[in-house]
Amino acid sequence: MNKICYINSASSISSQNTFKNKNFFKEIVVSNERTTPALEPNYSEIISKISIRRMSKITKMGIATAQSALKKANIIMPDAIITGTGMGCLENSEKFLKSIIENKEEFLSPTAFIQSTHNTVGAQIALNLKCNNYNMTFVHGSISFELALIDSQLLISENQANNILVGGIDELGKKIVDDTLKLENHYKNGIKAPLSEGSHFFIISSIKTSNSLAILKGIEIYHKIFENEILNKINLFLKKFNISEIDVIILGFNGDIWDKYYKILTDNLFKNTPQVQYKNISGEFSTSSSFGLWLGLELIKKQNIPKEVYLNNIKYNKINTVLLVNQFKGTQFSFILIESAL
Amino acid sequence: MRKNFVSITGMGIISSIGNNLEENFSALINKKAGLSQTSHINTIHKNKIKVGEIKYTNNELIDLLGFDKSENYSRTELLGSIAAIEAIKNSGIKSINKYKTGLISATSVGGMVNTEKYYMSNNSGGKSKNYVKSHHAGKSTERIADSLNITDYISTISTACSSAANAIMLGARLIKSKKLDRVIVGGTDSLAKFTINGFNTLMLLSEKECMPFDANRTGLNLGEGSAFIVLESEEIINKEKKRVLANISGYANANDAFHQTGSSDKGDGAYLAIKKAIKIADIKKDDIDYINMHGTATTNNDLSEGEAIKRIFNSIPPFSSTKPYTGHTLAAAGAIEAVFSILALNNNIIFPNLNFKNKMPELNLSPVTEITYKNLKNVLSNSFGFGGNCTALIFSKNE
DSSP states (O other): OOOOEEEEEEEEESSSSOTTOTTGGGSOOOOOOSEEOOOOOOGGGTSOHHHHHHOOHHHHHHHHHHHHHHHHTTOSSOSEEEEEOSSOSHHHHHHHHHHHHHTTTOSOOSHHHHTTSTTHHHHHHHHHHTOOSEEEEEOOGGGHHHHHHHHHHHHHHTTSOSEEEEEEEEOOOSHHHHHHHHHHHHSTTOOOSOEEOEEEEEEEESSOOTTOOEEEEEEEEEEEOOGGGHHHHHHHHHHTTTOSOOSEEEEOOOSSGGGHHHHHHHHTTTTTSOEEEOHHHHOBOTTHHHHHHHHHHHHHHHTOOOTTTBSSOOOOSOOOEEEEEEEETTEEEEEEEEEEOO | OOTTOEEEEEEEEEETTBSSHHHHHHHHHTTOOOOBOOSSOOOTTTTTOOBBOOOOOHHHHHHHHTOOTTSOOOHHHHHHHHHHHHHHHHTTOSOGGGSOEEEEEEOSSTTHHHHHHHTTSOOTTTTTHHHHTTOSTHHHHHHHHHHHTOOSOEEEEOBTBTHHHHHHHHHHHHHHTTSOSEEEEEEEEOOOHHHHHHHHHTTOBOSSSOOTTBTTOOOBOBBOEEEEEEEEOHHHHHHTTOOOOEEEEEEEEEEOOSOSSOOOTTOHHHHHHHHHHHHHHTOOGGGOOEEEOOOOOOHHHHHHHHHHHHHHOSSOOOEEOOHHHHOBOGGGHHHHHHHHHHHHHHHTEEOOOTTOOSBOTTTOOOOOOSOEEOOOSEEEEEEEEGGGEEEEEEEEOOO
16 A cells, blocks of 8 residues: 655755745746756855865755755755766766776776766765665666656555655756757657756655645656557556546647657647646656656646647646656656645 | 565566575675676776676577567666566566566666767768667666566665665565555666776776775676666565565665765764664664675775764674675666565575685774575675765575
8 A cells, every 4th residue: 555645844945046046936047058057056065165166066056945945944954865967966977977988098097987876866865864764776768767756666565764855966067968959850740849957856654744745646767658558548547546637737848749648638638638748848858857857846836828839728727637658769757746835 | 574664575686696585595605706808898897907897698589589680679678677587587576467566677787888889970861860769768667567567666776886775775664655556676787888997997996806895805896787676665565475485674865975986084974874874773782693794895985884884783783795796786786686686695605705815904803705604694795886875784584
């Protein structure tokens, strides 16, 4: 039996002004750039100056949002720290790789290598908190964050944890981003959303509090789904929770040919449901679905859909149940269902 | 079968001591190590270091697998596919989708082994696909899933050198909680210029064959390889009357929270993980008959790990590190050593800790150095990684 999982806090750093900003809905920017770097806060108020210098962008974004999520939920020591990252510490990986090649393997500094492992952010958070508890990192493209969420749900069901810090983090990196863009531009139907980065942390908890933002009803991932299966898979997923109608569907449209999966949903089952996109404002990155979840929580909290992300402008009277669907080039599918905790 | 145990019904492995289960077992009992100079990696450190390298070239691996030659593969994917396919065969699985089946793989190198080849080249005109598409660590898992025909739950874990142990732990939890009926768990890593240079700058590479737990140890040898094991639910075991190789009885992860790359003096993370794993297995600590140690042969690891087991056990069980055979296979190590632990249980053999001569004065402990026959019921396997990530697994005989 699954125990109820509450989402008790959420924190975001993204290419939008989302960090500790209550007025975000009024400040949304739709960019025409091909890459949109994150708007980073002034870290010196959050992280010690000595540490900042040694940290790459992904670690700084991760630590800042992790701290903020903990604080908002009044948690000092989480029972587990679980992160998801598709591309990991790109900045340090590229830096170390470049120096290997350019210096022909001589006179290398270990610093970039040390902080290039995928679990660096989770480890640095644990180190800062002196947290000896469960620490896990999932690294599977666009389902990296979802795998972390699934693990948190499992830990709560096993009675192994009450408050879990879960996050999705990715950074742009350097040459690999240029080369990714080259490839997307080379394809006729490549990704149109800007390539971006961000960090989103949440407290997933077995305990309902006055801060609880939503219930994490369910989450599923699939390696592959054929086009003719997607409707059935979604139906089966919703059936598990006895849900016949959802209030909003959030879809990971990014402008490439694989958007056809979302079209199947918006043209059929969810034709009359308010439809929301987000990658036009968050950009595309492996863990951009964590921005999607963060946005879903904001919709529930504010009971309002900003026009920049609203696709079909249907009238609605409540936003209590939100379904998120994401995929990447016809693989790495995820369904997340959240419901107001009120 | 004891309640709440997760059964292992198959395993597969490729490492520098053998291309399959049989070859690995034979090398282990014949004390045949797999360390050599690298012939695949073009590195200036070539003549200085010894590695646990698999001698097949990528093209030979593609031939063995019968894969389509026109595609671009990373070595990580190829090694992983070899081991995973052997595991499925070894488990006697005919129809993968008869039961809800998942795949959890672990890797640290992932696609870096391709990225480092193509990164600096002119990547216009779609040429960047040579590395851009395979760089993310999940790519190798997807290739393995495709060669096994797994379409639903797949997952990739990367917590440095404890990655595969964490994949095994997660698989056991998913079976226990009935989220999956069957799951193939393990890890794969190939040697790469990136990791060789990384460990070299940290001055952790040994010029000699590594000597875990020796007073004069000089660091680690890197290795490559892959191993997967098949975990199945009680329902499948009963329905299909399956042979059970062993059970996973205990598992735990804890964080050392001490340093990004170094372990704490007293091995706090290791201590917590082992203690919890014993608790979950619901056995007494004296029930552990053999420990397959992480034992990388670095100054820091062996001292810290030794201190941790001294804190836990009143009388320390026989222990050894098998890293002198295979080298340190990083994210695959936990899976390779899981297979060795199961082979130990099945054959009542403790594999020796090669190259050991002198006790570390700080620990005053001697590992097992000869093939030792002993009735084994519970084997503990340790895996620790950068970022303080510590995982302990307990494998138990099916009785």
